[in-house]
Amino acid sequence: MKTYIGVDLGGTSVRVAHVNEQGEILYVSKSDSFAQSGPTVVLNNIIEMIKQVPNYLDASGIGVGIPGPVDTVRGVITLATNLKDFVDFPVAKTLSDALGLPVFMDNDANVAGLAEALVGAGKNEPIVYYITHSTGIGGALVVNGKVISGKSGYAGEIANIKVCDSDEVINHLVPGAVENEASGTALARRAKESIDPTVESAIDFFKLVEANNEQALALIDDMAYKFAVMMASIAHVVDPHVFVLGGGVTSVSHLYLDKVKAYYKQMVHPGMADVKIVLAKLEEPGIVGAAMLSTSYGL
């Protein structure tokens, strides 16, 4: 059975795993990512971690999941992230030269979506759209088992889809961007501003919803509506066979998912209303998807 090496690189930690073609994790290790020490230190650490993986040279390829848009052809990060000095650094080439295996890169939402498409909740579906709903919002389009990353890795940067007429500039995103309206971070901010100044997190807000606080119920309804606007926009572009929803916010999906589905159906053509909308089911989509990235390139 073919095996692959996966690297899940984040701002705090990095994990390396050996995964087989069924998505089973055979080996995993974890370390500080040294993200603020620059790419040479970060990558030398990863190279040493991979060399510690038993039989790593048996793997067909190495895949790296990274926070932020990736130019998958050049194998570089294209937008500043929490990895210092990484923009345009030749990550894939550096790893490949040191380890003698082909190396592929993509952003963390894309690799998580790939894992769910290949061996998770989207298994056997031709077109899978994966959405991570967490502190931020990200997406991944997987067609026939391959991630579509776009010209410069911005496919799936759905956080920046405009879902309302707001003029308020909150950060680098467009006014009315779904991430500033419907992410976990946005819910905490909006609840703190409009409901209770002691709210410090999305979890605090969800407690208000569970206590049937009227303003909190109105806010989660508004969130569900705007999330559905985003999903409908995505559906009119790619008409997926299934939407797979992952990320921390989905742990309280009982508070809002039925509302999202109802609003979604109001906003699409009748023939699109029966799309499957399911929760992600893998425990480790990031590391499994990174490993399986090589399969998108025929390995």
Next chain:
Amino acid sequence: MKTYIGVDLGGTSVRVAHVNEQGEILYVSKSDSFAQSGPTVVLNNIIEMIKQVPNYLDASGIGVGIPGPVDTVRGVITLATNLKDFVDFPVAKTLSDALGLPVFMDNDANVAGLAEALVGAGKNEPIVYYITHSTGIGGALVVNGKVISGKSGYAGEIANIKVCDSDEVINHLVPGAVENEASGTALARRAKESIDPTVESAIDFFKLVEANNEQALALIDDMAYKFAVMMASIAHVVDPHVFVLGGGVTSVSHLYLDKVKAYYKQMVHPGMADVKIVLAKLEEPGIVGAAMLSTSYGL
């Protein structure tokens, strides 16, 4: 050189062509489509037209472009159009059984987009997003020379993307749908309502713009903004290498295209702002794209 048969089926007329793999039209014929006489009459006419094509059996396959969403796997239309009784009728199977060639179907915007991607303004670009801006608005996603039609053919039904907070129900589309804000039909309606009750067409409206009528200038600016909202939504889903814009409204693109580009850049990440936005260049994308549909299936 390989050749293909293309059928461009509309509510009024139908055309049949023999096209080579460079997109050159070797032969074309045209007839009434008999759209209101039901699928048996319509398809028997097409079968006879194809049998008149010299050497039609040398073609590698037949492609049919149809107005409306198509289930490309089953080869049927999935939404009522101006073709009477066609929904769920086995169009591809009927033609294939009668003619002994493989038959593929897709909607007219998708085949036009395919033609522009293969031999038109998007040639040699990996990800092409084609938009037809006419009485209506349609789109097509072409990745590595293949159309992505979606689960039930609704990929590219971008007319229904919500671009503003409007609550006004105008037709079957969602309130605030881009087609009701920015299409040729929408411009005529909006100009008639808000500027001059004698406006009867988009052409009348464009004359007001060219005469520097202040309200007309404000309306075309609003159209450009909403068109850009739609394009930005598309870009955050698929990050194309090029947007190709076709359709009748683009004949006056000098009145608004620079505005569209400027608004678009304000709504996307800096790394996406350099996307190519170009005008379509084929004279006959519908019939050429229909013919070349077979190439999406390896023929």
